[in-house]
Amino acid sequence: MTPVHQRLSNETFFHMVEKMLTVLFVFASNGSGWILQKILWVDLKFAKFSPIRGSSFIELPLCLRNQRYLLNIRNHDDFECFNYCYTAWYHELHGPNLADPSRDIRTQLTNPATYRKPEATKPRGEFSMPMGFHDIHQFEIMNDVQVNVFQFSKGDLLPMYLSNNRNIEPTIDLLLLFNEDVHHYVLINNLIKLVCTVKEKQFTNSLRLCRNCFAFSHSEEQHQVHDDACRNHAPATIKMPSDDKNSFRFKNFKARWFAPFTIYFDFESFLMPVSSCPANPDASSTEVIEQHIPSGFALTLIENGFSTPKEFVIDSSKNCMTNFIKKLHEMAREVYYSKRRFPIYLGQQVPNRNSVVDCWICEEPFGPEDTKVLDHCHHRGDFLGFAHEKCNWIRRTINFTPVIGRNIANYDLHHVCLALREIEPSTTINIIPSTDEKYI
Incomplete structure (x- = not known):
């Protein structure tokens, strides 16, 4: 595309530039054309500056x-x-x-x-x-x-x-x-x-x-x-809180509830030598000499309040990782339905409602206008105590099952991620790395 100034004659182009510069000069000289007629009011505020400095005598406290x-x-x-x-x-x-x-x-x-x-x-x-x-x-x-x-x-x-x-x-x-x-x-x-x-x-x-x-x-x-x-810090003084503010009370009552079920597992692996070509001595590289091959797992389901496992599985077969994922799904489904066995309290005798003075969750006394609500365990049906209506609503049964693995923060998690990706390719895995190096 040809520039505009090349399609015009030189005389026309310079004439346009001169006219624009003239208009700009006139505007700058005359201003906006606004004229000050009168000042309606002027509001001036003064503040006395008093720097911190020693002056005349003051008696000590x-x-x-x-x-x-x-x-x-x-x-x-x-x-x-x-x-x-x-x-x-x-x-x-x-x-x-x-x-x-x-x-x-x-x-x-x-x-x-x-x-x-x-x-x-x-x-x-x-x-x-x-x-x-x-x-x-x-x-x-x-x-x-x-x-x-x-x-x-x-x-x-x-x-x-x-x-x-x-x-x-x-x-x-x-x-x-x-x-x-x-x-x-x-x-x-x-x-x-x-x-x-x-x-x-x-x-x-x-x-x-x-x-x-x-x-x-x-x-x-x-x-x-x-x-x-x-001396590397700014001057400060230790100020202790007053008597009415020197203590803290636990308020996150929903975090007090225990996990009804917990799953624990552990893996064992072989270190298999890997054959590879010698690395180039003139270039930076990583040489793989061994590979972790999972050889088996132990999986157990523990119910809160019981000393013996509800279920215990050991598998050392060739397809141990596939079996691990399947068994983990089975336990999760069992736990999900077990935690909802008793949505309504059906059973044992409870204390006299009027004799209960404090809420069992927040441990605060009941007020004259408070409603005492019966609270029970949804997965075992046990009576827990009387609580404030708000406390009972906040304290809910944990809706997830903790799965705890030995050495899961290190290499064993790698086996789980690979098995999940192979069995269920659509599964989304979210990881919170402790360091960038471990994540990579």
């Missing part, structure tokens, strides 16, 4: 207020609580002591003026105060420390910021308090004691604590093994 391992510096007139905590930690670790021994030491340590003294060691670097989480990493690098921040909320302790510089030994642990738009840092002098207090655990000097999940270890070796595995 009552349960932690008198704990000596927490230092809450009372900075009412500035936002330097983070820097004060660093200075207090530094002098606690390296000295000298900033408090005057002749006066009340605790009062001096909670006074921000103590950390404004000329001899007080200030942190390196200039950071916007109050300190935000996004600045802590740079603070750690400049001051060669590890900073971790925790939050106390609803009676529990939660990790909020954990340092990535875990190889640095000096560690500052801070507790972040919050009240509406105000946040405040508190120095934690002993994190293990704080966690023991919150978690109601007995404190001992041998305890080691994982800051990532608050798990305790009783030796340095255990702690190191746990820490190496735990």
